[in-house]
Amino acid sequence: MDRAKDLARENNDETAEGESIGVVEFRLSNEKYAIESRYVREVLPLKELTAVPCTPPYILGIINVRGQILSIIDLRVFFELPREAVTFATKILVLSSNEMELGIVADAVTGARSIQLEQMQAGLPTLTGIREIYLRGVVGDDLVFLDAAKLLADKQILVNEEVEE
Template sequence: MKAGQYLTFKIKQNVYGLEIRSVREIKHMQPVSALPDVPPYMVGVINLRDHIIPIMDLRIRLGVEETQFTKDTCIIVVESDSRRMGLIVDSVNTVTDLTDSQIDSTLHETENGGFVRAIGKLEDALVLLIDIKNCFVSENDVVLVKEAA
């Protein structure tokens, strides 16, 4: 992970970050149309301005206990290699700048499928930085994303 701007958001008590260049938009939670025979974390699809967007509950994908949606629950629409996906998160915080000296990239591949690739250090919090490309690596996810596109 490299220095730049990151959109920060919360899942439970943890703060996560995505490179802002991969974020297309943020939507309030809306009804999701379920699909059969997909992994539990792929909760379905939404129609976003005549584009079908697959939706991943990032809480489930990261192995965090699922909670009820609140007024703060959002869908972050991200794009990588011309593929789009929506990520359900508990709340969106802010955009923050991280310098190289604030990013610790010494993490090894972890149980979460390599989603968390580095840790950003802020004065008041640690930010778990997600590699968005790894959100698309599962064979089932890639098939779903390609079919939805």
């Protein structure tokens, strides 16, 4: 009985040390990215994409997800990264908040895990420009942690133009 209490106490000490956060990891142009899993509604294969004329180049198009039309954003274009060919591994991460839902293209989804917040660094000098705006932090040497709340709240991503007839 005492051993069980000691083990339970040790486990509680580990969780008290640092807060962790669940993330979904994915690749964009041979770089590793993560986004908080609470914003990822689902992961879908990239198929049946419909291009939308007169939209910015980072709007890849729209898809129908069980009757809901979602805009698909190509973060590679948005972040000025090289584009890769669409393959079987290419996925759409459907991001969701109270205000907005949209999909982002990932060259591949590599997994999900928990990250200790104390492992997160402010950023890297190579992450400048538009990527820096949506940066929440960097974990280790190469995992860029994006701020999904900023992405979903950014009015620059919205395309809401009316065309006069």
